Amino acid sequence: MVESDxxxxxxxxxxxxxxxxxxxxxxxTAGTSRSKRRKHRGGAEWEVSRxxxxxxxxxxGTISSTVEGLLEAGKRKRLLRDTTPLQRxxxxxxxxxxxxxxxxxxxxxxxxRYLLSLRYAQExxxxxxxxxxxSQLGVLGLKDGLAVRVSDMSGNPTEHISAIQSLxxxxxxxxxxxxxGFEMARGALFHTPSHGTREIFVIFGSLLSxxxxxxxxxxxxxxxxxxxxxxxxxxxxxxxxREICGKTNGGDDTTYGVALNEQHFRDxxxxxxxxxATYSQKQSTSSLLMMGFPxxxxxxxxxxxxxxxxxxxxxxxxxxxxSKVCGLPAECPSCGLTLILSTHLARxxxxxxxxxxxxxxxxxxxxxxxxCFACGISFPPVPPKEQWHISEGQAKGMSVSSRYExxxxxxxxxxxxxxxxxxxxxxxxxxxxxxxxxxxxxxSQNHEALDRMDTSA
Amino acid sequence: MNTIDATExxxxxxxxRPPSLLTIILDTNPHAWALLSPTLPLSTAxxxxxxxxxxxxxxxxxxxxxxxxxxxxxxxxxYPVEKSPNSNSNNPDPDGDIPMPTQQPxxxxxxxxxxxxxxxxxxxxxxxxxxxxxxHNLMTQTTPSTLQSTTSxxxxxxxxxxxSHINRRTLAWNEAHGGDIDTSNPNDPSSTTSTSTSSSNTxxxxxxxxxxxxxxxxxxxxxxxxxxxxxxMNAIFACQRLHIPIDxxxxxxxxxxxxxxxxxxxxxxxxxxxxxxxxxxxxxAFLPDQRSRRHLVLPTRVDVDFRAACFCHRRVxxxxxxCSICLSIFCEPLGDGVCLTCGTxxxxxxxxxxxxxxxxxxxxxxxxxxxxxxxxxxxxxxxxGP
Numbered sequence: 001m002v003e004s005d006x007x008x009x010x011x012x013x014x015x016x017x018x019x020x021x022x023x024x025x026x027x028x029t030a031g032t033s034r035s036k037r038r039k040h041r042g043g044a045e046w047e048v049s050r051x052x053x054x055x056x057x058x059x060x061g062t063i064s065s066t067v068e069g070l071l072e073a074g075k076r077k078r079l080l081r082d083t084t085p086l087q088r089x090x091x092x093x094x095x096x097x098x099x100x101x102x103x104x105x106x107x108x109x110x111x112x113r114y115l116l117s118l119r120y121a122q123e124x125x126x127x128x129x130x131x132x133x134x135s136q137l138g139v140l141g142l143k144d145g146l147a148v149r150v151s152d153m154s155g156n157p158t159e160h161i162s163a164i165q166s167l168x169x170x171x172x173x174x175x176x177x178x179x180x181g182f183e184m185a186r187g188a189l190f191h192t193p194s195h196g197t198r199e200i201f202v203i204f205g206s207l208l209s210x211x212x213x214x215x216x217x218x219x220x221x222x223x224x225x226x227x228x229x230x231x232x233x234x235x236x237x238x239x240x241x242r243e244i245c246g247k248t249n250g251g252d253d254t255t256y257g258v259a260l261n262e263q264h265f266r267d268x269x270x271x272x273x274x275x276x277a278t279y280s281q282k283q284s285t286s287s288l289l290m291m292g293f294p295x296x297x298x299x300x301x302x303x304x305x306x307x308x309x310x311x312x313x314x315x316x317x318x319x320x321x322x323s324k325v326c327g328l329p330a331e332c333p334s335c336g337l338t339l340i341l342s343t344h345l346a347r348x349x350x351x352x353x354x355x356x357x358x359x360x361x362x363x364x365x366x367x368x369x370x371x372c373f374a375c376g377i378s379f380p381p382v383p384p385k386e387q388w389h390i391s392e393g394q395a396k397g398m399s400v401s402s403r404y405e406x407x408x409x410x411x412x413x414x415x416x417x418x419x420x421x422x423x424x425x426x427x428x429x430x431x432x433x434x435x436x437x438x439x440x441x442x443x444s445q446n447h448e449a450l451d452r453m454d455t456s457a
Numbered sequence: 458m459n460t461i462d463a464t465e466x467x468x469x470x471x472x473x474r475p476p477s478l479l480t481i482i483l484d485t486n487p488h489a490w491a492l493l494s495p496t497l498p499l500s501t502a503x504x505x506x507x508x509x510x511x512x513x514x515x516x517x518x519x520x521x522x523x524x525x526x527x528x529x530x531x532x533x534x535x536y537p538v539e540k541s542p543n544s545n546s547n548n549p550d551p552d553g554d555i556p557m558p559t560q561q562p563x564x565x566x567x568x569x570x571x572x573x574x575x576x577x578x579x580x581x582x583x584x585x586x587x588x589x590x591x592x593h594n595l596m597t598q599t600t601p602s603t604l605q606s607t608t609s610x611x612x613x614x615x616x617x618x619x620x621s622h623i624n625r626r627t628l629a630w631n632e633a634h635g636g637d638i639d640t641s642n643p644n645d646p647s648s649t650t651s652t653s654t655s656s657s658n659t660x661x662x663x664x665x666x667x668x669x670x671x672x673x674x675x676x677x678x679x680x681x682x683x684x685x686x687x688x689x690m691n692a693i694f695a696c697q698r699l700h701i702p703i704d705x706x707x708x709x710x711x712x713x714x715x716x717x718x719x720x721x722x723x724x725x726x727x728x729x730x731x732x733x734x735x736x737x738x739x740x741x742a743f744l745p746d747q748r749s750r751r752h753l754v755l756p757t758r759v760d761v762d763f764r765a766a767c768f769c770h771r772r773v774x775x776x777x778x779x780c781s782i783c784l785s786i787f788c789e790p791l792g793d794g795v796c797l798t799c800g801t802x803x804x805x806x807x808x809x810x811x812x813x814x815x816x817x818x819x820x821x822x823x824x825x826x827x828x829x830x831x832x833x834x835x836x837x838x839x840x841x842g843p
Contacts, residue, residue, distance in 0.1 A: 319775040342765030344689035372619035425695040433532030433614025
C-alpha cells in the first residue's frame, strides 16, 4: 500500500515540475506544503523552501510571539487587499463541471480528491457570488460517461451549495465524458444574454475522457457560442484539456492549471471567482445603466410570465412596464429594462466603501475605556506607568493594550470585534450608533466626518 | 449505574439543545411612539416586550437575551450593560461598589415595586430592572433640541451592535462548551486556511452552536433610514452569512429595507394590523426559535419590497441608474457624466441615451422632411440659392 502510494506521488512529481514551469508564477504559492511532500519522499534538499528560517525565537525562548506576528500579518494582508479598488458588477454565466468519476476516489489529495473537490466547489460557489453578485451559476457532474445535472442555472448560492452537499453521500464511479459535459453546459449557456460572459469551469480528476463522438466538433461549437473554458486538473496535464482551454480563450491556455497540492488546488479554483480580464477591458467603455428594482408579488391565481410564458403565481413586476418575470436578474422581455435585485448590487458595496483600518492604542490613551464598545468584553486594566515599556514592542502589529481605535468615532474595540467588523459586517459599530450632536466639543469636524461615514461605512 | 445514567443523560441534553440568544432591537424613536401613543403607548409596549423576554428565558434555562435601543441620535445597549460591573471588577478602586451605579438612577421605579420584586425569578428581575432603568436614562437624556434635528432612527448601528454581541457570545459559548473554534468563526469561510473544513462547518454551526436571532421592533418609517442604506445592507449580508434570521415586527409605518432584511435572512416579517395586541403577536409569531420553526408554518410576507436607496439624494427608488464600474445607484442621469462614487467618466449610451436617440431621429426626419418639401415646394428654394 505504501509502495503504491509512493509510486503514485512519484508519478505526480513529474507533472508537478512540468506544470510548475508552465504555470509560472502560479506555482510559487504552493511552496510550503510542497516542500513537506518532497521531504516526505526524500526529495532533493535544494528544492525545500526553508519555512523554519522565518521563525525567530522570542526573548522568552518561545516562538509564540513570532507565530502571533505572522498570523497578524496575514490578517493585515487580507484587510489591505480588501481596500484596493475593484472593478465589479459583471454579469457572468458560469457552469461548474465536477468530475464524479472513479478517478476521484484517489487519496493523493486529502481526504480524497472527491471530498476535497466537493468542499472547494462549495467554497467556490460562495466566493463566486460574493465577488460576482449579479451572476448566474449552474453545476454539472461527469459520471458513468454521462453528464449529470447537479443544480440548474440560478443566482442563489444556497441552492447550489445544498445540491453539492448532497453529492457527498454518493460515490464517484464510471468514466467521465468531457464532451457530454460540454454539450450539456452549452445547452444551459447558449441562450444566455450576450452582455454577460459564458464560461465553463471544470474540476477534472481523470486522465482520459470517454466521449461518444468527436470532441473537436464540440470545441468548435463552443468557440462559435463564445463559451470560454477553464479547467483545473488534479492528476496530470492532459493534452486535450490544454487544447480546449487554448482554443476557447483565443489562444491563451493559462486557464488550464494542474493542482500541485491542496492549497494550490484551492488557489486555482478561487482564482476563477475573479472576473476575467477581457471583460474589464470592455468595461473601460463604462456606461450608466438604467436598471429596475422590482418588488416581488404573489397573486391569487397563476398568470403567465413574460419571460417563459409559463403560468406562475409568484414573480417580479417590471418597475417600468409592469410585466411579470419569474426570476432575477433578467431583462424585461417587453421594455428591455434590466431588472435586478438591489441586494445583488449592495453585496459588493463593502468593496466600494471599505471600513478604514483601526489603529492600535498605546497605554497612554488606554485609560479612556475599560470595555469594548461593541461587545462589552473588559480590556486588561491599565498597569502603572513603570510597566508600560515592558509590554511594548512585544509583538508587532498587536496593540499593547489590546484595544483598537476607530479613527473616526474614537471608540475602542477588542481584536475579535475588529476582525468581525472588518471581515463580516463592514460597519463600524461606533460610527453607526452615534450621531454627534452639534453641541459637542468639535461640532463642525465631527459632523463632516459623520456625513462622510453615512456612505463610507 | 446511576452515575453512568446521569452523565449520559446530561451529555445528550447538553448536546441536543443548544440555547438560543435572542437580541431585540427596540426602535425608541420618540416621534413615532408619540404618534402611536393613543393605541399603544411605549410603556405598554415595554411591558409586553418584558413578558415576551421572560417567556423566551423560561423556555430554556440557558437561553440568553439582549436588548438594544435604536434611538434617534444613538444606538445603545439596554441589556446587558456590562460597563459598570466590569469597570469596577477590573479597577481595584476601593470605592468601586458594584450595585451603586446601577441602582442610583432607578429609585423611582424601584422603591414602588421592591416588595413584589423580591420574590421574582432572578433572571427576569435583572432584565426588567436593567431594561427599564436604562430606558429611563435614555429618555431623560433625550432633550427636545436633540429630537428636532432628526426623525430617523439608528437602525444600522443597533444592528451592528447586536451582531457584535452575537459574535462575542458565540465565541464565548464555543469556548465554554468545547465546540471547535473553527465553527464559531464563520466570519471568513472563504479565507480560512484549507485545513479547516468549511463544508462540515456550516452543518456544525447550524446544529451545535449557540442559536442566535434578531428581532426588530420597528416603528419608524422608511424615509428616515434611507441614508443608512449601505450600513444596513452590510449588516443584512453579515446576518445572511452567519445564518442569523432577522425577525421584523412592524408596529407602524413601513420600512423597505427591513422587509429585505427578513426576506434575505429567512426571518419572520409581520406588519401589525392591531398594535394593541402586540404581546399576542410576539408570543405567537416570534417566540419559536430556529429549530421549532422548521415544523411551523410561518407568517411570512410574500410581497417583498426590493427598492433601493440612491446614493445622490437618498431617495428610495424602483428604477435607478447604475454605474457599471462600482454599481452605485443614482436616481437620475448624472449631469456631467462623472460617477459620484468612483469618479469614472460614464457614457450615458445605453439606456440613458435612449430619449436622445429618439430626438435625433426626429431631427433627421425634420431634415428629411425639409429636404422633401424643398424639392416640392417653391418657397425654400430661394433660401439656399443666395
